[in-house]
Amino acid sequence: MSTNTTLRSLLSGTTLPQNEAKILLAFVLEKHYQLPRSALLSRDEMELNPQALEQWRNLELKRLSGEPIAYLVGKRGFHEIELYVAPGVLIPRPETEILIEIALREIQKLNRPANILDLGTGSGAIALAIAHSAPQVLVTATDQSLEALAIANINAEQLGLSNRVQFAQGSWYGALKEVIQFDVILSNPPYIAAGDTHLNEGDLRFEPASALTDGAGGLSCLETIISQVDPYLKLGGLVAVEHGFDQSEAIVNLMKVAQLEEIQVHRDLAGHCRAVSGRKSKS
Numbered sequence: 001m002s003t004n005t006t007l008r009s010l011l012s013g014t015t016l017p018q019n020e021a022k023i024l025l026a027f028v029l030e031k032h033y034q035l036p037r038s039a040l041l042s043r044d045e046m047e048l049n050p051q052a053l054e055q056w057r058n059l060e061l062k063r064l065s066g067e068p069i070a071y072l073v074g075k076r077g078f079h080e081i082e083l084y085v086a087p088g089v090l091i092p093r094p095e096t097e098i099l100i101e102i103a104l105r106e107i108q109k110l111n112r113p114a115n116i117l118d119l120g121t122g123s124g125a126i127a128l129a130i131a132h133s134a135p136q137v138l139v140t141a142t143d144q145s146l147e148a149l150a151i152a153n154i155n156a157e158q159l160g161l162s163n164r165v166q167f168a169q170g171s172w173y174g175a176l177k178e179v180i181q182f183d184v185i186l187s188n189p190p191y192i193a194a195g196d197t198h199l200n201e202g203d204l205r206f207e208p209a210s211a212l213t214d215g216a217g218g219l220s221c222l223e224t225i226i227s228q229v230d231p232y233l234k235l236g237g238l239v240a241v242e243h244g245f246d247q248s249e250a251i252v253n254l255m256k257v258a259q260l261e262e263i264q265v266h267r268d269l270a271g272h273c274r275a276v277s278g279r280k281s282k283s
């Protein structure tokens with residue numbers, strides 16, 4: 001039996017895609033040897049000790065059975081921050097950075113300390129990315145899940161943002177103890193229809209169902225958020241939501257019904273409609 005456990009042979013011997021194997025092996029190196037990822041190359045003849053080897057085998061098996069990389073290494077980069085993630089929260093997706101860009105543009109235009117609401121914050125991704133990039137803003141972030149709020153709290157502390165991001169537990173606006181008016185309201189709610197086959201694919205199989213699907217046709221949370229937004233927006237305030245690739249027409253309609261103005265559809269880098277924003281009338 002081969003006892004060759006050098007980094008090079010572990011990488012060449014795995015059936016995982018190389019980019020994934022490298023992320024997991026770099027994680028093991030960092031944890032057991034405090035070595036940077038570059039050691040995969042510069043020390044490719046290094047042998048792993050038995051504990052490190054066991055962890056690598058364990059991670060390799062879990063990944064082969066489909067567990068998301070982000071859960072295995074406990075982190076995911078999002079916009080300009082890194083977030084701790086665990087199975088109680090949705091793994092932040094690059095497409096959600098559209099909401100960050102929309103919000104940061106608006107905050108810059110306002111040119112005064114703005115207050116922001118992030119509904120259904122999960123890991124805290126949206127709230128914390130904005131607080132990180134816009135040092136003047138105050139953010140309120142809600143979630144129904146206490147498990148998610150615990151994770152979001154850890155992230156706020158790790159990022160040194162606890163003083164400007166406040167968390168509240170509850171369903172959508174119900175999490176707010178009183179009616180407060182915000183400059184910008186954002187949400188990436190669950191929008192996948194119950195029974196959609198995507199729920200049985202890839203990372204989604206391991207993520208909390210309550211963060212992915214509304215358990216109905218996909219639009220019910222988006223409808224709640226948009227139809228009830230008015231009292232929570234300042235005059236001229238902006239609301240922006242992420243949605244599924246085929247939902248933008250429905251969201252535009254919901255915003256029209258809610259009498260929002262300047263309704264805009266935003267596309268992701270792949271050209272898919274991914275978010276819609278609308279503005280409360282200025283008078």
Ligand code: GLN
Nearest residue numbers: 188189190191192211212
């Ligand atoms: N964007 C995620 C996906 O399609 C879904 C996230 C959500 O439901 N908000 O994988």
